[in-house]
Amino acid sequence: MKRRDVTVPVLPDGPHGAPDTDRDRLIACAELLFFAYRDFINDPDKVLDEYGFGRAHHRVLHFVNRNPGLRVADLLDILKITKQSLARVLKQLIDEGFIAQRSGKEDRRERLLHLTAKGTRLAEKLANLQIKRIGKALDSAGTGAGEATRRFLFAMIAEKDRDRVEHLIRLPNAPHEKEANAPASSQSQERP
Amino acid sequence: MKRRDVTVPVLPDGPHGAPDTDRDRLIACAELLFFAYRDFINDPDKVLDEYGFGRAHHRVLHFVNRNPGLRVADLLDILKITKQSLARVLKQLIDEGFIAQRSGKEDRRERLLHLTAKGTRLAEKLANLQIKRIGKALDSAGTGAGEATRRFLFAMIAEKDRDRVEHLIRLPNAPHEKEANAPASSQSQERP
DNA sequence: GAATTTACGTCAGCTATGTTGACTTATTTG
């Protein structure tokens, strides 16, 4: 690729002759979100590839790991995909021994999802990759960045889903200090 | 969907009897990133649907809008997709009059990308939706959240891409206060 | 000036992950 030396307006002036910095800052956030997410997804993807899995499998593993006993309906609600989309990856994960189902004790129509030992190993391996990257990023972002970032990300979630997510992530000091409650479905009472 | 009222350990204690809050906080970031991105993408998607476009089209519109005169090769580098993947959406955008190409003046092999008036209208419409959501989220996240969030997101980007991104977003006060420079390609001079 | 490299476009085919709509089965609930 050739390089040209051309001077170019770096920060084009807004309508009033001054840079539209507020807007630019918000747009920068949008672009950063894109790049950050792109790379956030990337380390796990490499590992998943070795198993013949994709991101969809990762998401299922993750949320089942974090919420053992999750029902299929809950997972659908978390992922916001259709039953058929989920079915495909879930079936694979079950067939290959990463996820086990147990019938609900109270409601035997429910299939409560759990990770097997094998599933837990993979889920943790993937989680550790992401945790590592996030940890480093927060360190380099300075004190208070974690708190601020969580608040920002939380506020980016569609209003109607925030309660649900807040319960789901069950963070020690949740974004708005609401009392934490039972995860989406979770635990329940089973486990004989 | 039925909900059960079951009391459940909200914050399972870690190995030392205390909650493993550090790890939990990092995992919360990961989950929040997933939910935030999911919904971040959502408003534009609805609009794009009306045009028969998808996210891929949005990304192209966005980066061409922000960097008029971008070359195809630059776009590939930004999006990290293959030429063939890009070709499909780019062709549509050109055929339907959202994007125009001009041969480079110095190097006539290059096809420099620009938005048409129609393209600009759509790109701005989409950008405004996202800006609005981000603006609200930052407000609700408190002072300093923007700064912190940008730093965090920037640090989440793969190291080898950070320089490039930093130039690309040309933020007034970039994450590390480096001097802003010309956009990735657009007219540009960089490239190692 | 010929050969090579570069920028871009394109053909053909594959995969992962999402979608809709319809139907079955087991189980709970009214």
Add this chain to the structure above:
DNA sequence: CAAATAAGTCAACATAGCTGACGTAAATTC
């Protein structure tokens, strides 16, 4: 018992990635 619910399944389709191969025009190099 009838109706609603949780889950599984079939078929068909769309989007957006991917690989590999090849063509063409222009620029660069030998």
